[in-house]
Amino acid sequence: MELLLQLAKNGVIIGLLYGLFAYGMSLIIATSGVLHFAHGLTLAGSAYSFWFFLQDQDLGVFVAILGALAVGGLLGILVELGIYRPLRRIQATDMVFLVASLSVLTLGQAALIFIFGTDPKAVTPTAFLRWSTDVGPFNVRMWDLLIIGASALAFTALYLLQRHTSVGLSFRAVGDNPHRAQTLGIKLQRTYVWVFLAGSLVAVLPGMLLAVQNPVTPSMGFDLLIKAVIALVVGGIGSMPGALLGGVLIGVVESVAVYWLPTEWSEFTLYALLFIFVIARPQGLTKGALRTA
Amino acid sequence: MLSAGAPSATDGGAATTAEVLRVEGLQAGYGKHVVLDDVSLTVGEGELVALLGHNGAGKTTALRAITGQLRPSRGRIQLDGRDVTGSSAALTAKLGMSMVPQGQNVFASMTIDENLRLAAAVAGGRPSNPRSAQDVRSFVLDMFPILKDRGKDKAGSLSGGQRQMVAISMALMTQPRLMLLDEPSTGLAPVLIDEVLAAVRTVNQQLGTSVLLVEQDTKRVLRVSDRVYVIKLGVPVFSGTPHEMHQQDWSQLF
Amino acid sequence: MPKRTRRFAAVAVAAALGLTACGGGSGSGGGSASGGNDTYKMGVAMALSGANAALGQDFVRFIQYGVDDANKQYASDNFKIEMVSEDTQATAEAGLNALNKLATVESVPAVFTAWSAVVKAMAPASEDLGVALFNIGANSPDLEGAGANLRNFFPLASVDVRAVATYMAKEKGAKKAAIIRVNNATGEGAAKVYKDAFEKAGGKVVATETIEQDAVDASSQVAKVLAAKPDTIHVQTLLGESSAVMKALQEQGAKVPITTYSGVGEAVAVRQASGDALNGVIYTTLGGAKVTDPKVKELVARFVKDQGREPAGISYDVYMYDSVFFYAEIIKKLRANGDEVNGKNILKLVDSQRDFSNLPLEGSTSFTHAGTVIKDVILKKIEDASKNPGEDPEVVTIKP
Ligand SMILES: Nc1ncnc2c1ncn2[C@@H]1O[C@H](COP(=O)(O)OP(=O)(O)OP(=O)(O)O)[C@@H](O)[C@H]1O
Ligand SMILES: [Mg+2]
Numbered sequence: 030m031e032l033l034l035q036l037a038k039n040g041v042i043i044g045l046l047y048g049l050f051a052y053g054m055s056l057i058i059a060t061s062g063v064l065h066f067a068h069g070l071t072l073a074g075s076a077y078s079f080w081f082f083l084q085d086q087d088l089g090v091f092v093a094i095l096g097a098l099a100v101g102g103l104l105g106i107l108v109e110l111g112i113y114r115p116l117r118r119i120q121a122t123d124m125v126f127l128v129a130s131l132s133v134l135t136l137g138q139a140a141l142i143f144i145f146g147t148d149p150k151a152v153t154p155t156a157f158l159r160w161s162t163d164v165g166p167f168n169v170r171m172w173d174l175l176i177i178g179a180s181a182l183a184f185t186a187l188y189l190l191q192r193h194t195s196v197g198l199s200f201r202a203v204g205d206n207p208h209r210a211q212t213l214g215i216k217l218q219r220t221y222v223w224v225f226l227a228g229s230l231v232a233v234l235p236g237m238l239l240a241v242q243n244p245v246t247p248s249m250g251f252d253l254l255i256k257a258v259i260a261l262v263v264g265g266i267g268s269m270p271g272a273l274l275g276g277v278l279i280g281v282v283e284s285v286a287v288y289w290l291p292t293e294w295s296e297f298t299l300y301a302l303l304f305i306f307v308i309a310r311p312q313g314l315t316k317g318a319l320r321t322a
Numbered sequence: 323m324l325s326a327g328a329p330s331a332t333d334g335g336a337a338t339t340a341e342v343l344r345v346e347g348l349q350a351g352y353g354k355h356v357v358l359d360d361v362s363l364t365v366g367e368g369e370l371v372a373l374l375g376h377n378g379a380g381k382t383t384a385l386r387a388i389t390g391q392l393r394p395s396r397g398r399i400q401l402d403g404r405d406v407t408g409s410s411a412a413l414t415a416k417l418g419m420s421m422v423p424q425g426q427n428v429f430a431s432m433t434i435d436e437n438l439r440l441a442a443a444v445a446g447g448r449p450s451n452p453r454s455a456q457d458v459r460s461f462v463l464d465m466f467p468i469l470k471d472r473g474k475d476k477a478g479s480l481s482g483g484q485r486q487m488v489a490i491s492m493a494l495m496t497q498p499r500l501m502l503l504d505e506p507s508t509g510l511a512p513v514l515i516d517e518v519l520a521a522v523r524t525v526n527q528q529l530g531t532s533v534l535l536v537e538q539d540t541k542r543v544l545r546v547s548d549r550v551y552v553i554k555l556g557v558p559v560f561s562g563t564p565h566e567m568h569q570q571d572w573s574q575l576f
Numbered sequence: 577m578p579k580r581t582r583r584f585a586a587v588a589v590a591a592a593l594g595l596t597a598c599g600g601g602s603g604s605g606g607g608s609a610s611g612g613n614d615t616y617k618m619g620v621a622m623a624l625s626g627a628n629a630a631l632g633q634d635f636v637r638f639i640q641y642g643v644d645d646a647n648k649q650y651a652s653d654n655f656k657i658e659m660v661s662e663d664t665q666a667t668a669e670a671g672l673n674a675l676n677k678l679a680t681v682e683s684v685p686a687v688f689t690a691w692s693a694v695v696k697a698m699a700p701a702s703e704d705l706g707v708a709l710f711n712i713g714a715n716s717p718d719l720e721g722a723g724a725n726l727r728n729f730f731p732l733a734s735v736d737v738r739a740v741a742t743y744m745a746k747e748k749g750a751k752k753a754a755i756i757r758v759n760n761a762t763g764e765g766a767a768k769v770y771k772d773a774f775e776k777a778g779g780k781v782v783a784t785e786t787i788e789q790d791a792v793d794a795s796s797q798v799a800k801v802l803a804a805k806p807d808t809i810h811v812q813t814l815l816g817e818s819s820a821v822m823k824a825l826q827e828q829g830a831k832v833p834i835t836t837y838s839g840v841g842e843a844v845a846v847r848q849a850s851g852d853a854l855n856g857v858i859y860t861t862l863g864g865a866k867v868t869d870p871k872v873k874e875l876v877a878r879f880v881k882d883q884g885r886e887p888a889g890i891s892y893d894v895y896m897y898d899s900v901f902f903y904a905e906i907i908k909k910l911r912a913n914g915d916e917v918n919g920k921n922i923l924k925l926v927d928s929q930r931d932f933s934n935l936p937l938e939g940s941t942s943f944t945h946a947g948t949v950i951k952d953v954i955l956k957k958i959e960d961a962s963k964n965p966g967e968d969p970e971v972v973t974i975k976p
Contacts, residue, residue: 032799039795046792084848142627149815151849153962159851161827168827192436195443202440205429212389212423213492214415214444242823243792244845246816252790287796292785293759295796 031166036284042173044280045180046235048273051257051264053231055272056187058261060204060224064123066130067108068257069250070137071229075101075236076245077141080150098233105229108133109221134250141247149244158241172242179234184273187231191269200224204267259303265313274314278302340367341403342500342532343388348397350387356395357383358556365500370526370533372547374540376576380556381536382424385502388534389421390414402499415445418499424508427489430478434469434488437477438462438495445496453497458529462491465524483514487521494525501525502534507542515539519546540572552576615656616907616917618643618900619684619707621674621698623666623691631888634879635690635713636661638893641875642900645936650904655911657904660684668697679705685918688899690730690892692716692762699723708922712899713892717765720948725919727926728948729902729941730895733762733837734769736860737812739953739974740835741770744808745777747972748833752782754806756797756821758813759786766812782806790816798824811836811857819849826853833858838891841958842965854961858971863952865894865937868966872937898935905934950976 050072057065078100083093112129121129161170190197202210203220211217239249256279264275279299286298306313343365351357358380365371375381386392388399390411399407401417409417429437442455463470466487472480477488486506493501503522507515523546526533537543544550544564552560552567552575559575560567620639623632636659643659650657660682662674671694678684679702687702689695690713699722702709709726711719717734719726744750753774757763763786771781783804785797794817801809809832811821818840825834834857840846841859865872867890875897879887887893906925907917915921926943933940941949955971 032803036795036799039793043793139627146630147627149843149845149849151819151845151847153848154851170827195440198432198436198440198443201432201436202429205431206426209423209427209429211391211411212415212421212427213441214412214420214496216412239792242849243790243819244816244849246790248790249816284793284796288799292787292797292800295791296788 033285033288034166035168036288037281038167038173040281040284041277042176042280043284044277045176045273046238046276047253047256047260047280048276049180049183050232050235050253051260051272051276052183052187052269053228054257055261055264055267055269056200056231057224057228059267059269060200061109061113061221062123062204063113063126064130065108065225065228066127066254067112067133067137068105068228068232069254070108070134071101071104071232071250072236072239072253073141073245073247073250074104074137075233076240076249077145077150079237079240080152080245081145084150084152094237097237098230101229101233101236102226104137105225105232106222109225113221114218134254138247138251145247147247149246151244152241154241172238175241176238179238180273183231183234187227187269190227196220196223200227256299259299261313262303262311263306263313265315268313268315271313271315278314341365342367342369342401343534344398344400344403345384345388346398348384348387348394348399350383350392350394350397352392356556358387358553361397361553361556361558363551363558363561365532365534366548368526368530368532369548370523370535370546372543372550373534373536373553374538374543374550374575375553377538379553381553382504383556384553385421385504385534385536388414389419389502391421415496418497419502420493420496420498420500421502422489422493422504422506424504428477428480428485428492430476432477433474434477434480435473437488437492438469441492441495445498451497455495458495458497461529462494465521466491482509483511483518486510486518490518490521490525494529494531498531500532500534502536504536505538506535507537507539515542519543522546540567540576544568613654613656614911615658617682617684618657618659618903619678619682619687620659620661621664621671621678621687621689621694622661623694624661624663626665626667628666628691631892632664632666632690634888634893635896637879637883638875638887638896639688639900641878642897645897646900646904649901650908653908653911655907657900657907664689664691664694666691666694668693671697672701675701675705675707675709679707686710686903686922688712688729688903690714692719695719695726696722699726702726702919705919707919708926710899710903712895716762717769718761720946725923726947727923727943729899730892731862731949731951733766735948735951735976736837736862736953737766737769737810738773739976740810740837740858740860740955741773742777743955743972743974744810744833744835745774745779748808750774750807750833751779752804752806752808753779754783754785754801754804754809755781756785756787756794756801756809756811756813758817759788760814763812763814770810770812779807787813787817787821789814792817792820794821794824795828797821798828798830802828802830806832808833808835810834811840813840815839815843815845818843818846819853822846822850822853822857835859835955838862841956841968847958847961847965850961852961854958857958858955859958859968861954861956863954863973864939865898867891869937875937894937898937898941901934901936902932902941905932952976 054065054068075097079093079097082088082096083090112133116126158171161168191201199215199220203217207217260275260279261272263278264271282298282302283295287295341364345363348361349359361384373381387394390409393408406414468484469491506518519542525531544567547564549563550567622635623629639659643657647656662677664671664674675687675698678687686708688710692714695711695714698709702725703723711728712730715733717732719728719732755767755770757767767784774781783801785800787794787797813821836857836859838859838861847854906922909925910917910921930943935941943949953974956968957971958968
């Protein structure tokens, strides 16, 4: 029983990480309508940058965080400006956007291999990061606290942003009804740039958190992307709380289900979950707010 | 205040006050297809001007061309004496035009409160604004108390008439020099049409907002407007006061 | 989707080239046999493009060093070796393509290659083409007996896994063992070798759990393994997920000896990411040439001088260099016996002689009946993961 609680806790923690990543994607798709697969590149790129500034260049954690945020944010904006904006101008179909996004992801992975090589890169955990303590039945690691803290920060910040700032309200307005937003004087192209920046910055958090716990690999973005897409479908595509709920749900399922099932099936359980939702509840846990236009 | 008895328009002559909008020889269309040709019109300070015409006459096209959503192929558009021909929709909005499009004209997934706040924020802090955002907000909420009572509800949960009020209020929150309304009565019951038109007239008179109103329901519109233009197949066929309009053979105009 | 189309294209190209090759090839042995100074082609198929190119291009460079040096050493024997290299991209499809070209267009008698997937794909084809196939850089245990014409010059993972399993059961008295392995064919193969060896030595494998490559959490796997109350735990994972396993073992308070192999124990990324969770872990390394050996150092220095950087995989490069001398020795013997240097005769000679003691770096190597090499296995213990692996103390050397 104690073990099960511990596994559930680990599942929630990993799920928050998936949720953070999915949340950025959700934000982007809800406003721009783009299923941004290249978000995986933003994650991997920021994880490598964090490693590069912290471990390779030894510039300190503060510079590493800023550097990772800068690279992550820049990657998001560049893909929007360099790929999606021209596609929007020629009124490309969703399929074209999807293929373009996937191509950016694979090309980006190849670039990461070219720059950093295929061997994994790791950040040496400091005493601060290795701290852990027992709380009741749970072993609580510093990593857990960092993830909880980062999630709370990101979710609160974006919640407030989207309800109380003009840029956040315009994200939702553009996602809801771009034509009306335009007649109101909102600049669509500028809003897209902002939302890609915001969504990408959110992805930098799981990027850095993964980098301090596990070696950084070129394929890490792709691995997380699959989880995030499942989380989005399960949670409801385009819904903000849905991304979080979906992420946590798959984190827990992945962690706890294999307690009873053979461990070979850990990925299978996720696909089974995806399958169940696609068949029985395609709108997801929370009704997705994705516009159909 | 939202009674069916709309204040009737004065039968005065053409506006003598300063012009807010001046359109000269406007030509616009889609691709090679010219929809609108040689249309000229003006809206004076504080005036409520109606633009009428049959289905497909080109009324929406005219509003789109004026507000910069569509680039005119010929002609000139001036706002407060400033040439805005070919300006972007964002720029005309910034300079003080606020168009309320036909149909889906509120953000259905956002609350009424958020719809209004966003509109205020978009135009926020324009130095030329004569009133504080708070003043406009109180005015709007006094005029449409429903917006206050249901402020936390999603705009999508409102009835058609209530949505029009939110849409008009959003336009007002930007404190426009000129409000352009595209058939606000679409899909409304007759009693609601009267309410909406009365509200437009009230806004026009109490806030002094100039209005260019596109409508189908000629009879009702004549009761609230200062002046009227009619276009047929994209060309102007009548311009004058509601009184003069009553002298015309309408079957020739529509 | 792009991956699938690329693979499809590669298969189509391989098939097309395979067809033309079959039409034109004669499959006869190599060697322009005439006069006093004969030249023998050495077919080399490595990843020269794609993600693994950095490693593969270095392999070819070390083979070229071997060719240069061997030709000097065997000059008095009146023959020369010439390397002919082809790109495998480390994929089965491109590998088959490369093998076909080497065997039919270049008419090489023997092909030297690496990467488990490539070797596995080439093994049956080499039989049809009549060339000898030497694995000089892949270690998947299921390469043992993968084809009649395949000999594994590079030690397979089974060598050290078998040794550590037997050692834990026989010398350390472990009765129950548990395995955590990566969920792929290599992990499965190694786990099977461990189980067979451990149970042959009288123990029992009580739990085998798998983890996905690059997984970030191993709590469930470790919990299930610990629930089976093993006396030892063997970890056979790849780089990405290893630190998650080690950290979970530490967090859940695993007290029994933990074993793994050099790919995990010596990997800098794993040591950094795991931190003190790796302390106390025992890992296997193979006996033979060490980076610290003067001859290896000299070779590395030569490489650094030529390329301006360290080689990518020195533990492999040693085998690359030595393989040329191995090949030269075979040619010399065949010539002395008056036999033609062709695939069939090469294999016959390797199987009859089995021990080769002319390798400049490794010294000697011995083949088993199954066509694999046997090596001393050295167990090392990580006392401080933050130190260089070279400083890990040796626990024991296990002789074959
Ligand atoms: N996006 C478009 N592309 C091409 N043609 C269009 C487009 N929008 C409108 N039209 C055409 O332009 C003409 C005028 O349309 P417009 O919408 O301006 O008329 P309207 O007067 O607003 O009509 P209604 O009263 O029905 O709203 C019509 O013939 C219409 O088919
Ligand atoms: Mg219209």
